[in-house]
Amino acid sequence: MTDTRRTPSLIALDWGTSAQRAWLLDRAGGILDVRRPDQGLLATTAGIDVRDARARERAYEAAFWSACGDWVTAHPDLPVLACGMVGSAQGWADAGYRTVPADLRFGADALVRVRHRSGVAHLVPGLRVPSAHGAPGDVIRGEEAQVIGALDALGEPTAALTLVLPGTHGKWVRVEEGKVLSFSTAMTGELFGLLTEHGILARTAAEPRRDDAAFARGLRAGRSRGLATELFGARPLALDGLLDPASVPDYVSGVLIADEVAHHLPATDRDRVLLCGAEDLCRRYEQALAAHGVTPTVLTEDVAARGLWQIARWTGLHHDAQEQQWQ
Amino acid sequence: MTDTRRTPSLIALDWGTSAQRAWLLDRAGGILDVRRPDQGLLATTAGIDVRDARARERAYEAAFWSACGDWVTAHPDLPVLACGMVGSAQGWADAGYRTVPADLRFGADALVRVRHRSGVAHLVPGLRVPSAHGAPGDVIRGEEAQVIGALDALGEPTAALTLVLPGTHGKWVRVEEGKVLSFSTAMTGELFGLLTEHGILARTAAEPRRDDAAFARGLRAGRSRGLATELFGARPLALDGLLDPASVPDYVSGVLIADEVAHHLPATDRDRVLLCGAEDLCRRYEQALAAHGVTPTVLTEDVAARGLWQIARWTGLHHDAQEQQWQ
Numbered sequence A, B: 001m002t003d004t005r006r007t008p009s010l011i012a013l014d015w016g017t018s019a020q021r022a023w024l025l026d027r028a029g030g031i032l033d034v035r036r037p038d039q040g041l042l043a044t045t046a047g048i049d050v051r052d053a054r055a056r057e058r059a060y061e062a063a064f065w066s067a068c069g070d071w072v073t074a075h076p077d078l079p080v081l082a083c084g085m086v087g088s089a090q091g092w093a094d095a096g097y098r099t100v101p102a103d104l105r106f107g108a109d110a111l112v113r114v115r116h117r118s119g120v121a122h123l124v125p126g127l128r129v130p131s132a133h134g135a136p137g138d139v140i141r142g143e144e145a146q147v148i149g150a151l152d153a154l155g156e157p158t159a160a161l162t163l164v165l166p167g168t169h170g171k172w173v174r175v176e177e178g179k180v181l182s183f184s185t186a187m188t189g190e191l192f193g194l195l196t197e198h199g200i201l202a203r204t205a206a207e208p209r210r211d212d213a214a215f216a217r218g219l220r221a222g223r224s225r226g227l228a229t230e231l232f233g234a235r236p237l238a239l240d241g242l243l244d245p246a247s248v249p250d251y252v253s254g255v256l257i258a259d260e261v262a263h264h265l266p267a268t269d270r271d272r273v274l275l276c277g278a279e280d281l282c283r284r285y286e287q288a289l290a291a292h293g294v295t296p297t298v299l300t301e302d303v304a305a306r307g308l309w310q311i312a313r314w315t316g317l318h319h320d321a322q323e324q325q326w327q
Helices: A041-045 A053-074 A143-153 A188-198 A200-205 A212-220 A227-232 A234-239 A245-264 A279-290 A303-314 B053-074 B143-153 B188-198 B200-205 B212-220 B227-232 B234-239 B245-264 B279-290 B303-314
Strands: A008-015 A020-026 A031-035 A080-083 A097-099 A112-116 A119-123 A126-129 A138-140 A161-165 A170-176 A179-186 A273-276 A297-299 B008-015 B020-026 B031-035 B080-083 B097-099 B112-116 B119-123 B126-129 B138-140 B161-165 B170-176 B179-186 B273-276 B297-299
Touching: A008 A053, A008 A303, A020 A053, A020 A303, A031 A053, A041 A053, A053 A080, A053 A112, A080 A303, A126 A143, A126 A179, A126 B234, A138 A179, A138 B234, A143 A161, A143 A170, A143 A179, A143 A273, A143 A303, A179 A245, A179 B227, A188 A200, A188 A245, A188 B188, A200 A234, A200 A245, A212 A245, A212 A279, A227 A234, A227 A245, A227 B179, A227 B227, A227 B245, A234 A245, A234 B126, A234 B138, A245 A279, A245 B227, A273 A279, B008 B053, B008 B303, B020 B053, B020 B303, B031 B053, B053 B080, B053 B112, B080 B303, B126 B143, B126 B179, B138 B179, B143 B161, B143 B170, B143 B179, B143 B273, B143 B303, B179 B245, B188 B200, B188 B245, B200 B234, B200 B245, B212 B245, B212 B279, B227 B234, B227 B245, B234 B245, B245 B279, B273 B279
Parallel strands: A008 A080, A080 A119, A097 A126, A161 A273, A273 A297, B008 B080, B080 B119, B097 B126, B161 B273, B273 B297
Antiparallel strands: A008 A020, A020 A031, A112 A119, A126 A138, A161 A170, A170 A179, B008 B020, B020 B031, B112 B119, B126 B138, B161 B170, B170 B179
């Protein structure tokens, strides 16, 4: 009896703005191999005119082949499924958005197909909250796969819950009964990067080092004077000798995350908050949530791969997967 | 009878982080000449080790001489007075801080003297709110001269008032009876620069153009979701075709300024708000204040020169100025 679990079944990619992850998945969604090429949207499109669809196609096809070409060559019949900014207007092709409220589960007609040198790849559409009456809506690309994977990991709960997906553009997603109801983006990670790499606080910091106590102090900083002022607070603290200049980044991280959590934590269902992301970020958000008496369920595993594998099941890409026989 | 008003009386400098302005002032504080060399602290200290006091002295002396050497040569007895980051720990010499509450008026012993190749220059100390119980205080360097100049321009009012000094690090200063009571900094201008030069919104913007309507929309954007989310709102608005990508910077400016004003506008004395700065910035803050029913007194003139001239009077630097004879 062969171990069907070790048989490759899907090439899955989470292809975002700055990062690209590629997984070779088996018939049960297990990870056989993983790669993290440094070929996000920005690197892939560097030096080309992003308005030129042909130039984009060539650039993405080359980046895809560089990441996964040997997998495709070894397993030519394997389906390829990708989520993230690869499906944006600056991506391989524009995979569009589904509008919330939206079922997490969707059919094959929602996928957009692009050609690579020996077959096709399928792109997952994003999700959007439409702008209305001049008020901005919001968009997600890639996080929808994380949401699907996280809910699958928890046994597909149906009660209303909040998923927190921290990152460059952190997402707060409300889900109930298999539907995404709404979501918001906080550009907390981007602000952190800009402030600590390019700003006056970067000059203060000099040689950053990890300082959990400084992070906790940032968490406790006030919010009454507004984010633009509380962030600046790191500077007088350092000038007054009350904050090690090397700890400025962790203080800034605390100020930003506390502000994000205070604004986004819903008033209801606080016992059903799911936190999902890299271990260090989850630890930080756990601390910030604890200040509100909230203990989230934490998933530090890579749930995007699990979500993509589920999407492949739903959309029939696993034509030969044993799971299909059960449906 | 000679026109004493045309006799040079003071070389005054407002020497900040990114800019340097130098004025040749007459005996009544009138501006005979003005220069804006591109030699702020960052440019002056580029390539030297700022911890090396000797290297800093040489760099600042050279930058000073390049800006004002011909004035000093033509008028060798003229006093030189400078405020701003030139008096910081990364400056020509550390002129220290006076702690609030602090009289605006101070004596010659508060000035720090540095040598240049044919005399001395006097550096104005900054102002500080000390950090206390782990909560950040705040610091000002250079704005104290603007406050002095602005109050002088208004005939030295004694009632409590709020001065708004927008900029890279905008200041909100509370003054009463010739004393600075307190102040706060909002790094609104810095955040604007970081977001629109380096961030994802810079990619959205492409070719920015001025758009007053987009600014007004940014002013009206909500604040309930927090600054990190409202700023991101520019992106879905642009993706939804509801905001011209070229107008993203003005929208972001509106979001930032509205948030700053909402957090800093005092609950009392709203009929005594003084707004002082560059014309375009003042126009923006006027609009933001109008949303709170506040009509500020606006001073777009260069009040730092007037403030430095006043400091020179108080500290006796105008040893030959006719104003001294009146005291």
